[in-house]
Amino acid sequence: MDYGGWYDIQADKEFKQIQDIKFCAAMGPPGISGNPITNRYVRHYNILYVEPYSAGAQTSIFGNIMDWMFGST
Numbered sequence: 001m002d003y004g005g006w007y008d009i010q011a012d013k014e015f016k017q018i019q020d021i022k023f024c025a026a027m028g029p030p031g032i033s034g035n036p037i038t039n040r041y042v043r044h045y046n047i048l049y050v051e052p053y054s055a056g057a058q059t060s061i062f063g064n065i066m067d068w069m070f071g072s073t
Helices: 055-070
Strands: 005-007 015-017
Touching: none
Parallel strands: none
Antiparallel strands: 005 015
């Protein structure tokens, strides 16, 4: 990512240049997902945390979306 590509170590071991790529990643919170990531990798991303919604809030949000999409019954 830092140098505009990476080496394909499993095939021909040549440098593969990348252009016009956007990376997007998602994972559970550290400690829960069990997958540590390094600061060297994290620096490429903006970190966003969303607090889990309560059941009532989810029902309200998605109920309104469903009403908008399919009309009230």
